[in-house]
Amino acid sequence: MALAQAGGAAAGATVYVSLEPCAHQSTRGPACADSLVAAAPARVVAALTDADPRTAGKGFDRLEAAGISVMRDAMAAEARAGLAGFITRLTQGRPHVTLKLATSLDGCIAMADGSSRWITGEAARAHAHLERARSDAILVGAGTVRADAPRLDVRLPGLEAHSPRRIMLGSGEAPKGWDVIRTPEDIAGLDCNSLIVEGGAQTASAFLRAGLVDRLMLYRAPILIGGGRPCLGDIGLTDLAGAHGRWRLSDARMLGPKGVDGDRFEVYEVVACSQA
Amino acid sequence: MALAQAGGAAAGATVYVSLEPCAHQSTRGPACADSLVAAAPARVVAALTDADPRTAGKGFDRLEAAGISVMRDAMAAEARAGLAGFITRLTQGRPHVTLKLATSLDGCIAMADGSSRWITGEAARAHAHLERARSDAILVGAGTVRADAPRLDVRLPGLEAHSPRRIMLGSGEAPKGWDVIRTPEDIAGLDCNSLIVEGGAQTASAFLRAGLVDRLMLYRAPILIGGGRPCLGDIGLTDLAGAHGRWRLSDARMLGPKGVDGDRFEVYEVVACSQA
Numbered sequence: 371m372a373l374a375q376a377g378g379a380a381a382g383a384t385v386y387v388s389l390e391p392c393a394h395q396s397t398r399g400p401a402c403a404d405s406l407v408a409a410a411p412a413r414v415v416a417a418l419t420d421a422d423p424r425t426a427g428k429g430f431d432r433l434e435a436a437g438i439s440v441m442r443d444a445m446a447a448e449a450r451a452g453l454a455g456f457i458t459r460l461t462q463g464r465p466h467v468t469l470k471l472a473t474s475l476d477g478c479i480a481m482a483d484g485s486s487r488w489i490t491g492e493a494a495r496a497h498a499h500l501e502r503a504r505s506d507a508i509l510v511g512a513g514t515v516r517a518d519a520p521r522l523d524v525r526l527p528g529l530e531a532h533s534p535r536r537i538m539l540g541s542g543e544a545p546k547g548w549d550v551i552r553t554p555e556d557i558a559g560l561d562c563n564s565l566i567v568e569g570g571a572q573t574a575s576a577f578l579r580a581g582l583v584d585r586l587m588l589y590r591a592p593i594l595i596g597g598g599r600p601c602l603g604d605i606g607l608t609d610l611a612g613a614h615g616r617w618r619l620s621d622a623r624m625l626g627p628k629g630v631d632g633d634r635f636e637v638y639e640v641v642a643c644s645q646a
Numbered sequence: 647m648a649l650a651q652a653g654g655a656a657a658g659a660t661v662y663v664s665l666e667p668c669a670h671q672s673t674r675g676p677a678c679a680d681s682l683v684a685a686a687p688a689r690v691v692a693a694l695t696d697a698d699p700r701t702a703g704k705g706f707d708r709l710e711a712a713g714i715s716v717m718r719d720a721m722a723a724e725a726r727a728g729l730a731g732f733i734t735r736l737t738q739g740r741p742h743v744t745l746k747l748a749t750s751l752d753g754c755i756a757m758a759d760g761s762s763r764w765i766t767g768e769a770a771r772a773h774a775h776l777e778r779a780r781s782d783a784i785l786v787g788a789g790t791v792r793a794d795a796p797r798l799d800v801r802l803p804g805l806e807a808h809s810p811r812r813i814m815l816g817s818g819e820a821p822k823g824w825d826v827i828r829t830p831e832d833i834a835g836l837d838c839n840s841l842i843v844e845g846g847a848q849t850a851s852a853f854l855r856a857g858l859v860d861r862l863m864l865y866r867a868p869i870l871i872g873g874g875r876p877c878l879g880d881i882g883l884t885d886l887a888g889a890h891g892r893w894r895l896s897d898a899r900m901l902g903p904k905g906v907d908g909d910r911f912e913v914y915e916v917v918a919c920s921q922a
C-alpha cells in the first residue's frame with residue numbers, strides 16, 4: 371500500500387519497515403521483497419529479521435542482490451515487543467498471552483465478600499480498555515462469566531469497534547457470540563495473535579500452571595484490603611528458588627492522579643519461556 | 647555542640663537548624679534560643695517550627711527580639727519527614743510506626759508451607775537492615791518469635807551497634823533482652839520515637855486495625871508464588887470505598903540488579919491519620 375501511494379517517488383528513496391520484507395508469496399499478494407525490488411529504492415531500513423523460515427534473511431538477500439542497501443535489525447528489541455503476537459504464533463503455534471491482574475497493595479482482587487468495585491481508579495480502567503483494543507481476543511473463566519456477566523468490550527470513545535473476540539475458559543453455556551475453550555492449551559486453535567487473560571484467580575492460575583503466560587500486566591491500587599480474595603491460587607510452584615528469574619520488568623509508571631490515589635502500572639515479560 | 651565548636655566564628659554568621667530552637671529549658675541544658683542569642687549570629691534558617699507548645703514560635707520570637715534575622719519553615723515537608731518520630735511522639739504520645747512488608751507480586755509473604763527464604767534479594771534485605779538501624783525499636787508477633795526465632799539485629803558492617811530494641815507483641819515468654827507488649831496500643835508506653843513492625847500477617851493486621859500505622863514500607867520481589875500466605879489478614883475494612891484515600895506514595899525505586907531479579911521498594915505515608 372505504501373509503495374502504491376508513493377508511486378515513482380519510491381525510486382531512489384529510503385524505505386523503513388518494521389519487519390524484513392517477505393521472500394515468499396502469500397494469499398495477500400506477491401512477495402514484499404519482489405515489490406520493493408520493482409520500486410527500486412536506494413535503501414531499506416528494517417527493524418527485525420523475519421523468523422518465518424520461508425523468509426529468514428532471504429528477503430534481505432534479494433534486496434541486496436538487486437543493488438539495494440539494507441540495514442538489518444535496526445531496532446530488534448523494540449520490533450520483537452511490537453510484533454510479539456506475530457512472533458509467538460509463528461514460533462509457538464499459539465497467541466501471545468498477557469495476564470492482567472488488578473490488585474490492592476496486598477495482592478487482593480476483591481474483598482472477602484467478593485466486592486471489587488473499584489480497586490483501581492478511572493485512568494487505570496481506561497488504560498485496561500486501551501489494552502483490550504490492542505488485543506485480538508480476551509478470555510475469562512466460566513466462574514467469572516457466571517458471577518459478573520462481564521461485557522469485556524472497549525468503552526473508549528472512537529475505539530468501540532475494536533472490542534476483541536471474547537473467549538470463555540471452562541464448561542457451561544457462554545454468552546451469545548462468545549467462543550469457549552476447555553483448557554489453556556486450547557488457545558492454540560484460536561487463530562489469533564494476541565490474547566489477554568482477565569481472570570478470575572482460578573483462570574489466571576491455570577494459565578500460569580500451564581506455562582502459557584508471556585506477559586504480566588499489573589495494575590496496583592494504593593489501598594490495603596486485608597483478608598481479601600487473592601489474585602492467584604496454586605500455580606504449581608514447588609520451591610521458592612524456582613520462582614526467581616522468571617520475570618523481567620519492562621514497563622513501570624503511574625496512572626491517574628499524581629497525589630493520593632494514583633495507580634501503579636507494571637509490565638513484566640516472561641524470561642524462562644520455552645521457545646519452539 | 648555546634649556553637650561550642652564555632653566559638654567566636656558564630657557571631658555574624660548564618661546558622662542552619664532542622665527545627666526551631668527551643669524556648670524552654672530542658673534537662674539537657676539551657677534553651678537553644680538563649681544560646682543562639684548569646685552567640686549573636688546574623689541569621690537563623692530553620693526547616694520547621696517546633697510543635698512543642700513550650701516553644702511553638704516563641705523560639706523564633708526570642709531570636710528576632712535580639713535582632714537576629716529568621717527564616718521560618720524553610721523546608722517544612724522534608725523536616726516533618728525527617729523528624730516524624732519526634733513529632734508523632736509529641737503530638738500523639740506514641741512512637742511513629744512503620745509497617746514493613748516483603749512480598750511477591752501476588753502479595754504473599756511465604757509459600758503455603760511457610761517457606762519464605764528468600765522472597766526478596768540481597769540488596770533489599772540489606773536495605774531493610776539499614777532501616778532497622780534508623781529505628782529505635784522493632785516489633786514482631788509472638789507467633790513469629792516462636793516460628794522463626796528472629797534475631798532482628800542489624801547485620802551491616804559498622805552498624806552492628808545500631809540494632810534496635812526488640813519488642814514482642816502477644817503473650818508467652820520472649821527471648822532474653824526483649825520487651826513484651828500485649829496490644830498495639832501499648833506502644834504508647836515504649837518510651838521511643840520510632841518503631842518498625844516486621845510481622846507476621848496477624849501482627850501487621852492488628853496494627854492496621856488499630857489505626858496505628860503511619861508508614862508502609864513495601865519490598866516487592868518480581869516473583870509469583872500463587873496460593874501462598876497472604877501478607878495481611880482482616881484489617882477491619884467494611885467497604886472498598888473506605889480503602890481509598892488513605893495512603894500517599896512518598897518514595898519508589900528499584901533495589902538490586904537492574905535486570906531480571908531486582909526488587910521494588912515503595913514507601914506510602916498515611917493520609918487519614920488522627921492528629922492529636
